[in-house]
Amino acid sequence: MSRLADALWRLAPFACVVALWYGVKWSGIFSPGLLPAPHEVAIALFERLRYNNFLIDIWLSVQRVLLGLLFGMICAVPVGFLIGWNRRLRRFVDPLINFFRALPPIALIPLVIVYLGIGEIAKVAILFYAAFFAAVIVMYEGMSQISPIYIKVSRTLGATDFEIFTKVIVPLTLPHVLTAARVALGVAWATLVASELVAAQNGIGAVIQNASAFFNLPVIYAGIITIGFFALLMDTLLRAASRRLLSWQDSVEH
Amino acid sequence: MAGTDAKVAFRNVSKSYGAIEVVHDVSFELNEGDFVSLVGPSGCGKTTMMNMLAGFTQPTGGAVLLEGEPVAGPGPDRGVIFQEYGVFPWLTVENNIRFGLNLAVRRDIKKDEKSAIVEKYLALMRLQEFRNAWPKNLSGGMRQRLALARAYAANPHFLLMDEPFGALDAQTRADMHDLLLGIMQAERKTALLITHSVDEAIYLSNRVLVISARPSRIVDDVHIPFPFPRTRDLLDDKEFIALRRRMRDLVMKQYADQLALR
Numbered sequence: 001m002s003r004l005a006d007a008l009w010r011l012a013p014f015a016c017v018v019a020l021w022y023g024v025k026w027s028g029i030f031s032p033g034l035l036p037a038p039h040e041v042a043i044a045l046f047e048r049l050r051y052n053n054f055l056i057d058i059w060l061s062v063q064r065v066l067l068g069l070l071f072g073m074i075c076a077v078p079v080g081f082l083i084g085w086n087r088r089l090r091r092f093v094d095p096l097i098n099f100f101r102a103l104p105p106i107a108l109i110p111l112v113i114v115y116l117g118i119g120e121i122a123k124v125a126i127l128f129y130a131a132f133f134a135a136v137i138v139m140y141e142g143m144s145q146i147s148p149i150y151i152k153v154s155r156t157l158g159a160t161d162f163e164i165f166t167k168v169i170v171p172l173t174l175p176h177v178l179t180a181a182r183v184a185l186g187v188a189w190a191t192l193v194a195s196e197l198v199a200a201q202n203g204i205g206a207v208i209q210n211a212s213a214f215f216n217l218p219v220i221y222a223g224i225i226t227i228g229f230f231a232l233l234m235d236t237l238l239r240a241a242s243r244r245l246l247s248w249q250d251s252v253e254h
Numbered sequence: 255m256a257g258t259d260a261k262v263a264f265r266n267v268s269k270s271y272g273a274i275e276v277v278h279d280v281s282f283e284l285n286e287g288d289f290v291s292l293v294g295p296s297g298c299g300k301t302t303m304m305n306m307l308a309g310f311t312q313p314t315g316g317a318v319l320l321e322g323e324p325v326a327g328p329g330p331d332r333g334v335i336f337q338e339y340g341v342f343p344w345l346t347v348e349n350n351i352r353f354g355l356n357l358a359v360r361r362d363i364k365k366d367e368k369s370a371i372v373e374k375y376l377a378l379m380r381l382q383e384f385r386n387a388w389p390k391n392l393s394g395g396m397r398q399r400l401a402l403a404r405a406y407a408a409n410p411h412f413l414l415m416d417e418p419f420g421a422l423d424a425q426t427r428a429d430m431h432d433l434l435l436g437i438m439q440a441e442r443k444t445a446l447l448i449t450h451s452v453d454e455a456i457y458l459s460n461r462v463l464v465i466s467a468r469p470s471r472i473v474d475d476v477h478i479p480f481p482f483p484r485t486r487d488l489l490d491d492k493e494f495i496a497l498r499r500r501m502r503d504l505v506m507k508q509y510a511d512q513l514a515l516r
């Protein structure tokens with residue numbers, strides 16, 4: 001019963017937004033053509049799913065986000081690890097990484113097209129870029145806060161370097177990997193529409209852009225809400241995984 | 255060489271960090287079964303001395319000898335207890351104690367033997383009820399008991415403690431003193447304790463070294479005559495009180511000198 005109550009509480013804020021949306025809609029502040037009603041958006045979403053293979057677009061976008069995240073994390077974990085352990089290296093690369101992270105991915109599209117063309121690789125590359133720089137900063141800032149006392153203690157207990165790595169450093173790194181993955185996932189979803197600006201043929205971002213060419217507001221809204229839904233869903237899954245894996249931590253809430 | 259049967263020997267040990275000399279020409283020895291305390295002002299170089307014995311850092315002059323050999327690095331023969339406990343937050347109480355036993359250096363111990371060792375120290379440190387708890391749910395005193403249990407389970411020959419009870423409240427600290435005396439009675443280790451508390455040093459040790467302001471020198475090497483086992487009644491003993499007064503005066507003088515350094 002409390003599980004149900006919990007779920008209802010989670011949905012309550014969204015119900016409020018929908019109510020507010022109806023309120024704004026019926027107040028007449030916007031001319032009717034400029035703001036579709038929530039149920040019109042729901043219908044548009046349903047029709048997209050039913051007649052326009054929207055599931056395929058969703059699947060392609062989810063796939064791109066996950067690939068960008070995966071490759072981003074594969075690079076960010078070891079790189080962040082090295083930077084986090086080496087103070088001199090950190091001081092050297094910190095401004096560079098912040099510079100590259102600050103570049104809006106959308107500004108890179110012309111370059112990406114020149115070097116990588118307009119296929120899947122180009123789109124995933126943009127997501128990779130965004131995910132990597134977001135994750136690597138979280139990784140090395142987290143790593144640099146790890147107290148050396150645990151390593152000292154393990155040495156006095158007779159641990160070898162390899163044992164220190166597997167039994168001490170890996171468990172201490174895991175929370176930062178999970179936080180980095182959550183941040184990178186959010187950034188990857190935020191970058192999705194930009195990445196699908198590269199020769200928009202399919203994907204949720206492409207659907208939104210095509211709809212905007214026809215001023216099809218219900219579909220634009222449906223696309224945006226779909227992105228929000230999947231971003232939130234994946235974040236919730238990652239957060240649940242963190243809570244399970246990191247129950248030893250003082251607080252898993254970020 | 256004289257006194258090579260000493261377990262630990264500091265031979266004219268000096269240590270400098272850059273231009274600052276932290277330890278100056280210190281010599282002393284620990285014999286088998288000794289419990290020696292170092293008392294001296296903050297920043298005088300006590301932790302540095304212990305770090306050289308633990309193997310975390312090397313002297314810049316002289317030598318720290320362990321059973322006649324210079325210390326090469328940290329090792330499981332020397333258990334270290336830190337003020338910040340250092341219990342592994344990602345392991346349960348039981349698995350913290352087991353950590354040292356599961357390392358490759360202990361592969362010759364049988365599995366049920368390991369479990370028996372874990373049980374023994376869970377019991378000695380009164381942690382059985384908390385065997386599956388995360389360290390985040392333990393009080394400071396319990397964490398330090400856990401650190402002690404983990405160190406003992408690795409069966410070190412030496413126990414090095416750097417202000418282990420400094421972060422605990424007075425009552426918990428008193429409990430820890432008696433628990434430490436108890437486990438020492440059950441399994442004697444050759445121990446070196448760093449502390450600010452003259453009472454703690456006298457109560458636990460058979461020798462107390464008073465350390466000067468930086469750079470560290472040994473000002474006095476005091477033999478503590480009270481027999482073991484000791485109980486808290488000792489704290490009201492006339493001889494104890496007189497010794498404490500004499501040592502406090504000496505220690506206060508070192509503190510004043512250290513303050514003048516800044």
Ligand SMILES: Nc1ncnc2c1ncn2[C@@H]1O[C@H](COP(=O)(O)OP(=O)(O)O)[C@@H](O)[C@H]1O
Pocket residue numbers: 271276295296297298299300301302303468
């Ligand atoms: N790694 C280090 N580098 C430079 N100075 C240090 C280092 N470790 C300790 N010191 C200095 O050496 C002095 C003694 O430190 P420490 O041995 O920790 O003193 P204590 O444990 O007696 O309080 C302090 O002034 C401290 O700043």
Ligand SMILES: [Mg+2]
Pocket residue numbers: 297300301302416
């Ligand atoms: Mg110290």
